[in-house]
Amino acid sequence: MNDDLRRLIRTIPDYPKPGVQFRDISTLLLDGTGFRMTIERLAAAVGPVPNLIAGIEARGFIFGAALAQVMGCGLVLLRKKNKLPGMVTGINYALEYGVDRIEMHSDAVSPGARVVLVDDLIATGGTALAGVELLRSAGAVVDIAAFVIDLPDLGGAGHLRAKGVDVKTLVGFAGD
Numbered sequence: 045m046n047d048d049l050r051r052l053i054r055t056i057p058d059y060p061k062p063g064v065q066f067r068d069i070s071t072l073l074l075d076g077t078g079f080r081m082t083i084e085r086l087a088a089a090v091g092p093v094p095n096l097i098a099g100i101e102a103r104g105f106i107f108g109a110a111l112a113q114v115m116g117c118g119l120v121l122l123r124k125k126n127k128l129p130g131m132v133t134g135i136n137y138a139l140e141y142g143v144d145r146i147e148m149h150s151d152a153v154s155p156g157a158r159v160v161l162v163d164d165l166i167a168t169g170g171t172a173l174a175g176v177e178l179l180r181s182a183g184a185v186v187d188i189a190a191f192v193i194d195l196p197d198l199g200g201a202g203h204l205r206a207k208g209v210d211v212k213t214l215v216g217f218a219g220d
C-alpha cells in the first residue's frame with residue numbers, strides 16, 4: 045500500500061546513533077507530487093473534519109499545517125520546550141534516541157474540541173502518547189492520530205490504540 049510514497053522515503057542507517065534506521069522524509073518533500081499525495085491520503089484517512097489538527101514539532105508541523113489547510117480547520121502547535129511565548133502546559137517523554145518535552149499554549153484548546161494529532165512518524169509512540177495526554181489534559185477529544193510512517197517493530201501504534209486512539213498510517217517499515 046502506498047508504494048509510490050514508500051519509494052520517496054530515504055533510509056539512512058545508523059543516524060542519529062548506531063542501530064537506528066532513520067526514515068528520512070526530506071526526499072518525499074522534495075517531490076511535489078509525493079507531498080501532495082501524502083496530504084490527500086492523510087485527509088482521506090482522517091475522515092470528518094475535526095476542530096483542530098495538532099502538529100508536533102518539528103516534522104509534524106509540515107504535515108499538520110498542510111493537512112489543516114486542505115481540511116479547512118485550525119492548527120495547534122505542540123512545541124519543544126521553551127519555544128512558546130504565552131502560558132504553557134507541558135509534558136516530558138522518552139524518544140527512540142533521547143528524552144524531550146512538548147508544550148502547548150494553555151488556552152489553545154477548548155474543552156470538548158475534536159483534535160486529530162499529526163506527525164511524520166510513529167516509532168515507540170512516546171511522542172504521540174505525550175501529545176495525546178497533553179491535549180486530553182486540556183479537555184480535547186483525541187480519537188484519531190495520523191502519521192505518514194509507522195515503525196511497527198517499535199510498537200507505538202499499538203500503545204496509542206490501547207489509549208483509545210484510532211491510528212492511521214500510510215507507510216510501514218518493518219523488519220529492517
Ligand SMILES: O=P(O)(O)OC[C@H]1O[C@H](OP(=O)(O)OP(=O)(O)O)[C@H](O)[C@@H]1O
Pocket residue numbers: 100101102103104138139140144163164165166167168169170171172200
Ligand atoms: O514514536 P517516537 O519514538 O516518540 O518517535 C517519533 C518522533 O521522533 C521524531 O521526532 P524528533 O523528536 O526526532 O524531532 P524532530 O521532528 O524535531 O526531528 C518524529 O518526528 C516523531 O515526532
Ligand SMILES: Nc1ncnc2[nH]cnc12
Pocket residue numbers: 064065066067068140165167195
Ligand atoms: N527511525 C526513525 N527515523 C526517523 N525519525 C524517527 N523518529 C524516531 N525514530 C525515527
